[in-house]
Amino acid sequence: MTQYASAVFALVDDLRATFPRLDITVQQDHPQVDLNIDIPCQAGLPFSINLSLQEDELHLSVGGFWRSYHPCDRADVLHWFRETVGGLLSGSHRIVNHYRGQRLVAGDLEHLHAGEWKTVAEGYRRLWLGRRRTEILLRKPHRTPSNKPLERAGMNRRGEGNRGCAGRSAPIR
Numbered sequence: 001m002t003q004y005a006s007a008v009f010a011l012v013d014d015l016r017a018t019f020p021r022l023d024i025t026v027q028q029d030h031p032q033v034d035l036n037i038d039i040p041c042q043a044g045l046p047f048s049i050n051l052s053l054q055e056d057e058l059h060l061s062v063g064g065f066w067r068s069y070h071p072c073d074r075a076d077v078l079h080w081f082r083e084t085v086g087g088l089l090s091g092s093h094r095i096v097n098h099y100r101g102q103r104l105v106a107g108d109l110e111h112l113h114a115g116e117w118k119t120v121a122e123g124y125r126r127l128w129l130g131r132r133r134t135e136i137l138l139r140k141p142h143r144t145p146s147n148k149p150l151e152r153a154g155m156n157r158r159g160e161g162n163r164g165c166a167g168r169s170a171p172i173r
Helices: 003-018 075-090
Strands: 025-027 035-039 049-054 057-062 065-069 093-100 103-113 116-122 133-137
Touching: 003 035, 003 049, 003 075, 049 075, 057 075, 065 075, 065 103, 075 093, 093 116
Parallel strands: none
Antiparallel strands: 025 035, 035 049, 049 057, 057 065, 093 103, 093 133, 103 116
């Protein structure tokens, strides 16, 4: 096992300790990556999360948001992943997906700070022109001035349910 895989296993162990009822699958024999970690949508989590290790680079993919950092055994990189994934699982972070028609073109990571959602990272973006709609991937609803009260986790600003596991809103812990 490489030092990078050891660092990622420590991250997964920390997530499992923090969220003991969460289903986290680790695949070591994936054909394209060194490690593949899936947190599928499940009771209390209306979207899936994927982490993958490719040599020294750790990738995070949630909805339209994709980001990678390397080397992944650095303390600041591990801290970012721990805070981000933990925040997505606890509801203090969310993903805002942007669509042009039915095509997903971008995703942003936002953090709830002092009652306001702030963009902390932008994911991969495709060129889009014209009108777009957004979809919010959020573990549980929050009342803030920047996102009027949402009826349930996974609702977008138009009141439509998410495309993942809509309707699953029981807490994980």
